[in-house]
Amino acid sequence: METMQNPNALKEQIKALMVENLMLQISAAEIKDDQTLFGPGSLGLDSVDALQLVVALDKNFGLKIPNPAAAKEILQSVNTIAEAVTRKLAEGSQTHG
Numbered sequence: 882m883e884t885m886q887n888p889n890a891l892k893e894q895i896k897a898l899m900v901e902n903l904m905l906q907i908s909a910a911e912i913k914d915d916q917t918l919f920g921p922g923s924l925g926l927d928s929v930d931a932l933q934l935v936v937a938l939d940k941n942f943g944l945k946i947p948n949p950a951a952a953k954e955i956l957q958s959v960n961t962i963a964e965a966v967t968r969k970l971a972e973g974s975q976t977h978g
Contacts (some may be wrong), residue, residue, distance in 0.1 A: 888963060888967070891963050891966060891967065892914055892959050892960070892963050893909065894941075895959050895963055895966070896909035896910075897909045897961055898914045898937050898938075898941055899912065899934065899937075899959075900912075902933050902934065902936075902937040903926065903930045903933055905924075905936065912924065912959060912961075913958075913959070914958065914959045914960050915959070915960050916958055916959070917957060917958055918930075918956055918957065918958060918959075919931070919944050919956065919957075931956055933951060934956060935952060935956075938962065938966070942966045942969060943969060943973065944965055944966050944969045944971070945952050947964075
């Protein structure tokens, strides 16, 4: 698997994954990279969406989100998710086994 992915390609993947897994009523193109996902003035996701997103990120990128505090940090926006995935991929390429 290509680890040094184009960051924009990765963000597109994350948006597509969100639309697909969370049954969003908008297209991936409508989600901004820095748009807040939860809370006021956000994309309007809820705790069920958060859970599904955690599962989808694990399944698609092997990104484990161990606890609510980590989830709160990682699931802020597409940008923060992309950063976490990029970090995960970088770690994966360094450690074998």
